[in-house]
Amino acid sequence: MIPDNLVDSIHSLKPDSIANYLRSSGWTESSLDENISLWHRPEEEFESFELLQPLTKKFRDYSQRVFELVESLTNFEKRAFEEVLDELSNFHADVVKIRVSHDDVESGSIPLDDGVRLFEKTRELFVSIAKSTFSKKKYFGGGKLSEEIANYLDTIRLGQTERGSYIVNLIAPIELIPQDQNDFDKVSVTRSVTKTLARSLTAIDSSINDFKSTNSLTAFDSAVEKGVSANLCDAILGLSGDQRSRNINISISLSQTEELSEEIKLTHRFEVDALPYLEKASEYYKDNYVIPNKTISGLVIKLTHEPNEDSGTVVIDAMVNDRQKNVTVELPIDEYWQSHRAHKRQQPVEVTGDLHVTPKTAKLLDGRNFKAFGDNDLFPDQE
Structure with missing residues (x-):
């Protein structure tokens, strides 16, 4: 008998999904007639293993026969019944599991507000990755989604949540693409987005490690071309909860419907101690960040x-992370007048401080080690 909690899942299994799964797993088909197929293993040591598959749901005992097939398959593969059932159900889809772990979700439940936030940030994660699949940017503003991205998001389904801390399943069906002899390299939108997700998670993890080594925000630059954006970082941060107290695991299961042309990492983990670095990356991508102890130099404009007043404000035309910025700094009155003379003579100045950059402004705080360059030492090395 089929357990009550599995009746719907078993009955919903489609004959072609079962057949494709068995074929891709190395089973050989022998059709008995148009309604039944017999599957067996090609290996001599497993020749006694057989699976009987009904090919139409018209049979009154279709669900029972499929249940028995899954049971036999589970015994052969030595895996959990639910695991095999999930793969059969989602054979034509890429599946992403997002697992958050902390003491407060070990029971398999989650506080209401954090649960709502988890699903919201999951959607934001997929929106950001879909956008990055078609266009690489540090930050995506608001606005209407393109038709292609909207259509992709419409195909994604939420699977059942799972115990094991708290797990959200996202199911992204692979659309079948007709291919002819001259067109073997087409990739579905779903698989393209899935690959971008895997690449971007790998890239931001690598960039975090680079930042730890260099303490330079430019360590995050290279990740953008892999699909990382401020939106992605914010989505991951949101998955950790309002208090940012939960570890995050993101695992990807690829459909065998579409071949993978490259190796990608399928499991990713972000511990709580990585979250402050994601926040730094997000602010940097939004052009809202602080570079401590930064020395700038350039012409006073x-x-x-x-x-x-015993101080004055100067604006210096300086290079910051390979971009020209007008940097404002407040200086003691003596250094202000030195800047005034340098401005008249079109000679550069140099000053050190904590550089706060926003999309529209750049300000050097706690200016120190000021120097005005004379005719013999023009144009110092830029940092």
């Missing part, structure tokens, strides 16, 4: 000083 603007000066401001109020009467009777």
Whole structure:
């Protein structure tokens, strides 16, 4: 008898999904008639293994026969029944499992607000990756989704949640692409997005390690071409909960419907201690970050000083992370007048501080080690 909790799942299995799974797993088919197929193993040591598959749901005992087939397949593969059933059900789909772990979700439940947030951030994760599949950017603003991305998102289904901390299943069906002899390299949109997801998660993890070694925000630059964006970082941060207290595991299961032309990492883990680095990456991609102890140099292009004030503000045209920025810095009055003279003479100045960059401004805080260059030492090395 089929357990009550499996009746719907068993009955929903399609004959072609079962057949494709068996064929891809090395089983050989011998058709008995148009309604039944007999499958067996080609290996001599397994010649006694046989599976009887009904090819139409018109049989009154279709569900029972499929249940028995899955049981036999489970025994042969030595795997859990539910695991085999999931793969049969999702044979034509890439599946992404997002697992969050912490003491407060070990029972398989999650606080309501965090549960809502988890599903919202899961959608944001897929939106960001879909966008990055078609266009690589540090940050995607709002606006209407393209028709191609909207159509892809419409195909994604939420699978049943699982115990084991708290697990969300995302099922992305692979659309079948007709191929002729001159067109073997087409890749479905689903598989393209799945590959971007895998590449981007690998890239941001690698960039975090590079940042730890160099303490330079430019360590995050190379990840953008792999599909990483501020939106992706924010989505992962959101998956960890409002308090950012949960570890995150993202695992990918690829459909065998479509061949994979390259190796990609399918399991990814972000511990809680990696989350501050994701936040740094996100702010950097949004052009909102701080570079401590940064030395800038360049020509003074603007000066401001109020009467009777013992300081003044100068704006320096400087290079910051390979981009030209107008950097504002407040200087003591003596250094301000040195800047004034340098400005008149079109000679560069140099100053060190904590550089705060936003999309529209750049400001050097706690300016120190000021130097105005004379005629004999023009154009110092830029950092």
